[in-house]
Amino acid sequence: MLAFSRLGLSVPLRSAFRPALRPVLISALTTRSLFVKTITQPPGDIIGTVNEAYVVPTPNKFTGSRAWTMERLAVVAMTPLMLAPFIAGSAYAPLDAAMSTLLLYHCYAGFESCIIDYIPARVYGVWHSVAMGLLALGSLFAGCGIYVIETTEEEGLFGLCKKLWTKQKAI
Numbered sequence: 001m002l003a004f005s006r007l008g009l010s011v012p013l014r015s016a017f018r019p020a021l022r023p024v025l026i027s028a029l030t031t032r033s034l035f036v037k038t039i040t041q042p043p044g045d046i047i048g049t050v051n052e053a054y055v056v057p058t059p060n061k062f063t064g065s066r067a068w069t070m071e072r073l074a075v076v077a078m079t080p081l082m083l084a085p086f087i088a089g090s091a092y093a094p095l096d097a098a099m100s101t102l103l104l105y106h107c108y109a110g111f112e113s114c115i116i117d118y119i120p121a122r123v124y125g126v127w128h129s130v131a132m133g134l135l136a137l138g139s140l141f142a143g144c145g146i147y148v149i150e151t152t153e154e155e156g157l158f159g160l161c162k163k164l165w166t167k168q169k170a171i
Contacts, residue, residue: 039125071109078102085158096156100146103157108139 081099084092112135121128150156 036124036127038123041123067109071106074102074106074109078106085155085162093150093156096158097150100150100157104139104142104146107142108135111135 078099081095081102084095112132115128115131115135119128119131146157149160153159155162
């Protein structure tokens with residue numbers, strides 16, 4: 001750019017390319033990707049009129065306050081399970097398996113909340129279901145990985161973490 005400015009060409013080149021690139025950049029940045037089609041929403045996400053009665057959504061036992069309670073209970077249960085191997089000095093297999101299972105559930109519930117919040121079914125339609133399916137598949141693979149770690153490692157997940165922290169670096 002410095003060479004063009006010394007020749008006096010920086011302003012004409014910049015102004016010459018600006019009109020040609022503007023429609024391409026604006027259309028690419030302001031529209032959604034061709035692969036992620038969204039369901040058009042009414043302005044303000046208001047459906048119906050003021051005089052229509054509110055339709056209460058059907059209750060689901062696995063969402064809402066019960067899901068939040070289960071997530072909180074999992075976190076409260078994980079706290080002593082994380083401290084137990086450090087206090088006892090060695091990993092106990094049932095505690096290690098319980099901690100691994102609760103950690104997997106905690107991660108699943110957190111990612112599920114992110115998908116529900118940021119990829120809503122009313123806007124993204126089938127992509128919400130795809131994301132939930134990928135989350136379930138990933139959790140299944142993670143569960144299989146936890147099983148392999150629990151059966152092949154001497155001290156399970158805690159032993160693996162212990163090895164990672166105590167491994168000496170080669171100089």
